[in-house]
Amino acid sequence: MNRAADALVDTLVLHGVDRVFCVPGESYLAVLDALHDCDEIHVVSCRHEGGAGYMAVADAKLTGAPGVALVSRGPGACNAAIAVHTAEQDAVPFILFIGQVPRPDLGRGAFQEVDYRITFGDMAKHVEEVHDPKRLAKVVAQAFQIAQEGTPGPVVVVLPEDMLTDPAENTGASPMALEKPRATDAQVKAVAAAIGRAKRPLLVAGGMLRLASARAALLACSEAWSLPVATSFKNQDIFPNEHDHFAAHLGYGVPATIRETLQDADLIVAMGTRLGDVTTQGYLLPEAPQPRQPLIHVYPDGEHLDHVFDTSQAICADAEDFIARLAAISPPKAPQGRGEWLKRLRDAHRKMSQWKPWSAPDGVNFGHVVDAFRNQLKDDAIVTMDAGNFNSWVHRHFPFKPTQILLGAVSGAMGLGVPSAVAAALRHPDRQVVTVCGDGGMLMTGNELATAVQYGARVRIFVSNNKSYGTIRLHQEKAFPGRVEATALVNPDFAKWAESFGALGLRIDKAEDADRVLKEALAHDGPVVIDVAASLEHISAYTNLTSLKPGRAKKV
Numbered sequence: 001m002n003r004a005a006d007a008l009v010d011t012l013v014l015h016g017v018d019r020v021f022c023v024p025g026e027s028y029l030a031v032l033d034a035l036h037d038c039d040e041i042h043v044v045s046c047r048h049e050g051g052a053g054y055m056a057v058a059d060a061k062l063t064g065a066p067g068v069a070l071v072s073r074g075p076g077a078c079n080a081a082i083a084v085h086t087a088e089q090d091a092v093p094f095i096l097f098i099g100q101v102p103r104p105d106l107g108r109g110a111f112q113e114v115d116y117r118i119t120f121g122d123m124a125k126h127v128e129e130v131h132d133p134k135r136l137a138k139v140v141a142q143a144f145q146i147a148q149e150g151t152p153g154p155v156v157v158v159l160p161e162d163m164l165t166d167p168a169e170n171t172g173a174s175p176m177a178l179e180k181p182r183a184t185d186a187q188v189k190a191v192a193a194a195i196g197r198a199k200r201p202l203l204v205a206g207g208m209l210r211l212a213s214a215r216a217a218l219l220a221c222s223e224a225w226s227l228p229v230a231t232s233f234k235n236q237d238i239f240p241n242e243h244d245h246f247a248a249h250l251g252y253g254v255p256a257t258i259r260e261t262l263q264d265a266d267l268i269v270a271m272g273t274r275l276g277d278v279t280t281q282g283y284l285l286p287e288a289p290q291p292r293q294p295l296i297h298v299y300p301d302g303e304h305l306d307h308v309f310d311t312s313q314a315i316c317a318d319a320e321d322f323i324a325r326l327a328a329i330s331p332p333k334a335p336q337g338r339g340e341w342l343k344r345l346r347d348a349h350r351k352m353s354q355w356k357p358w359s360a361p362d363g364v365n366f367g368h369v370v371d372a373f374r375n376q377l378k379d380d381a382i383v384t385m386d387a388g389n390f391n392s393w394v395h396r397h398f399p400f401k402p403t404q405i406l407l408g409a410v411s412g413a414m415g416l417g418v419p420s421a422v423a424a425a426l427r428h429p430d431r432q433v434v435t436v437c438g439d440g441g442m443l444m445t446g447n448e449l450a451t452a453v454q455y456g457a458r459v460r461i462f463v464s465n466n467k468s469y470g471t472i473r474l475h476q477e478k479a480f481p482g483r484v485e486a487t488a489l490v491n492p493d494f495a496k497w498a499e500s501f502g503a504l505g506l507r508i509d510k511a512e513d514a515d516r517v518l519k520e521a522l523a524h525d526g527p528v529v530i531d532v533a534a535s536l537e538h539i540s541a542y543t544n545l546t547s548l549k550p551g552r553a554k555k556v
Contacts (some may be wrong), residue, residue, distance in 0.1 A: 002171060004133035005030035005164040008097075010172025011140040013040045017068055019059060019426065020044070021052040023079075025072020027099025027112075030164035032070075044426065044455060046419075049076045051448040053083020054419035057092050058384070058407050062427050064211050066093035066147045066155075073099045074112025077119070082413055084123045087154035089411035090234075091207055091274065093147035094154040095140075096124075102162040103131055120156045129158035133166040137173035145176040150301035151274070181300050183317035188325045190313060191269065191296055195225055195326075198267035199337040202247065205239060206232040206273020206319070207410075208300065214272075214320040215239070215402040221327035226334045227269075228345045230262065232279040237383075237406035241353075241399040247345040250279045253392050253542045259285060261348050269296045272319030274304045276410070283308070298322050355397045357511070360535030364511050366464050367393045367541060369532055372514040373434065376522060379403050381432040382424045386417030386441035389471045390464035390534065392541035394436060414438075415445040418461060422448055425457035432522060434460045439491045440469045452527040453502045460521045460528045462508075463494045466536040474539050477548040498529030508532045 008031060012020070019042045024032055035043050046052035049071045056067030067087075071080045077098045087094035101110040117127045126146045130136050136159075143155040195201050209218050215238050222229050222239070228247040229239045236249040248258055259281050268286050273279055275297065280286065286295050286309055294312040297305055298319055305314035315322070355374075358365045370393040373383070383398070384407040385391050391408065400406060407424060409416045421435035437446070442463050452459050464470075473487040495505030504524050508517050508531070521528040538544050 002168050003030060003034070003164065004136045004166050004168045005034040007133075007137040007168040007170060007172055008140055009034040009038050009041070011137045012068065012172075013038065014172045014174050015141070015144050016065060017041060020068040020070060021046055021055040021059070021423075022070040023047070023049045023052055023072070023076060025076050025099050027073045027101070027161045028070060028097065028159055028164065031097070031159070044451065046451050047447045048445065049079035050082045050415060051419040051445045051451065053080040053096065054086070054416050054445065055423040055448075057083050057087050057090070057094050058416070058420035058423035059427060060087075060092045060094055061090075061210065061407055062405065062424060066095050066144055068095050068097070070097045071099070073101060074114055077114060077116065081120070081123070082415065084120055084154045084156065086409050086411040086413050086416065088123045090409060091152050093152040095143050095147055096154060096156045098156060098158050100129065100158045100160045103160045104162075106160070116156055116158050123154065124156045125153045127156040127158070129160070131160060131163060133163050133168045134170065136163070136168060137170055141173035141176050145178060148178055151304065180318040180321065181316045183298070183315050183322050183325070187313070187315050187317070188322065188329070191298075191315070192326060192329045192331070194267060194294065194296060194313070195227060195269065196332045197335065199335050200265050200341040201227055201267040201269065202262060202265040203227050203229045204232060204250065204268060204270040204273055204275070204279065205229055205235070206271065206279070207235050208272025208319040209238050209323065210235065211320065214323070217320055217324040217327055219243075219402065221323045224327050225331045226338050226342060228342055232273040233276070234406065234408040234410050236395060237400040237404055238402060240402050244346050245342060246349060248349055249395050250281060250285070251395055252278060253395070253540060254281060255352055255542065258348055258352060261345060263292065266293050267296070268293055269298070271298045271323055274299065275309065278410070353396055353399070358538065359511065360538045362537050363466065363533045363535035364508055364514070365538045366390050366532065366534050367397055368511040368514045369462055369508065369518070370394055370397050372518040373398055375515060376518050377404070377434065378432050381434065382407065382428060384408070384417055384420040384424055384433065384435040386435070386437040387412050387414045387471070388438035388441060388464065389474060389540040390436055390438055396541040414441040417441055418446050418448045418459070421459040421461060422452045422455075422457045425452065425459050426455060429458065432460075433458065434462065436462050436464065438470060439463055439465045439467065439489055442494065443491075449498065449501045449503055449527060449529065456526070458526060460530065462530045462532055464534040465491055465494060465531055466534040466539075467491055468536050470536070470539050473536075474543075474548070477545060481548070481550055494529055494531035498527075501527075503527040503529055506530045
């Protein structure tokens with residue numbers, strides 16, 4: 001007998017799914033049973049549903065295809081909600097399968113019953129609870145389509161426990177056609193003409209250009225049109241940071257001097273980005289609702305066009321296709337002043353990103369760790385990050401190549417670091433995978449180190465251990481100077497903690513240890529945790545606690 005659970009797994013195989021992440025639960029045991037006989041899909045059992053969801057989101061960023069996680073009802077689904085939110089914020093295709101109470105018990109307040117349409121209604125693109133086993137395969141195929149069309153995002157499919165064991169007349173459902181919107185030739189030529197006329201254009205490139213083919217098209221377009229590129233939040237890796245045309249990574253902490261320089265653009269072309277508040281530096285680049293300069297916005301979802309900003313041209317189109325066609329047009333001679341504009345942006349970025357070793361009075365300036373990354377990470381390394389101020393050293397001082405990959409959360413949620421590293425190491429076991437975490441985030445999802453050990457994921461986890469929720473402490477000092485509350489932490493020895501999992505534990509207690517310890521970590525054939533005795537005084541790459549005191553000049 002072909003059960004509904006078997007039809008679900010067959011559909012996953014037909015959609016090219018080769019790995020799913022889960023925490024096992026009794027409400028979807030039939031799916032686990034069907035996966036037991038499926039050689040095409042690797043099942044990764046995780047230690048927390050948030051970790052499983054994060055791994056699926058990270059895997060989707062790596063492959064460009066929907067990530068898949070399976071969790072049980074009630075508590076399991078609620079634990080996975082952070083991944084649903086991250087997939088929505090980061091525009092990542094993600095499918096969450098949730099076990100549900102049996103159909104006869106629905107609406108009775110049964111054990112762990114939740115109405116997921118309400119719970120996920122404002123985060124997921126679509127939520128569907130399947131009662132008819134004959135519909136399940138089609139619903140799953142539709143979920144893959146919905147997750148990828150327009151703005152990619154999360155889809156939730158709810159599986160009543162008893163439905164999964166009912167007979168299904170069909171086997172798996174094949175993928176549905178995905179039709180990406182395509183700009184007209186006239187639209188591409190109009191954008192080309194606008195760029196050709198501009199003296200100080202700026203291209204803001206977003207996450208829709210993450211795939212290797214899109215990165216290549218972005219670079220070709222920039223070089224053909226003498227076009228400076230700023231990358232959207234957490235997409236710093238899509239354009240070579242040491243290229244003469246790299247203008248900025250538009251994340252948190254961008255110095256005012258950089259923002260003010262970028263605002264002098266006489267044309268902004270935004271491609272493959274929704275132009276959220278972080279990327280636009282608080283809706284100032286461009287200004288909302290009326291930009292200072294003409295704004296051309298190319299995005300595959302009309303809902304995000306002309307919504308926040310008045311655009312001179314709003315084009316609903318696939319970003320990669322558009323930029324590849326733009327790169328193929330022979331440009332006119334660049335107008336006078338373009339070269340000076342490129343040099344001005346290049347010089348400003350290089351001055352800001354230059355690393356100057358700082359000694360700290362209370363530990364290691366985390367920049368020394370990032371400087372070691374510069375020296376030792378290979379051209380195809382994968383860098384993942386949790387949320388926190390320690391990322392500022394990576395964004396400011398690590399020059400990403402487009403052959404490298406950065407995995408971070410646009411959502412700003414803590415906890416992505418370790419799970420994303422595990423997903424990356426499983427997907428690319430032959431590549432260096434390093435992650436940077438704070439001591440706060442490490443103890444949120446660091447338990448997935450057990451998953452890394454179980455499956456042999458070669459992760460190198462650097463913990464910025466400054467015994468503080470550093471980002472909140474920074475905001476606290478700005479808003480309420482000297483009134484520290486709830487941000488101090490008491491931490492374990494993370495190196496010894498790692499050893500209890502069966503991983504290698506190392507320490508960086510002084511700046512000069514960084515290169516040696518990184519070399520040892522990269523050489524080890526297994527998971528490694530490096531406890532960095534990080535400075536709290538040097539709370540970010542742009543400022544320190546002393547300079548935040550009233551009357552003190554702030555560092556950049």
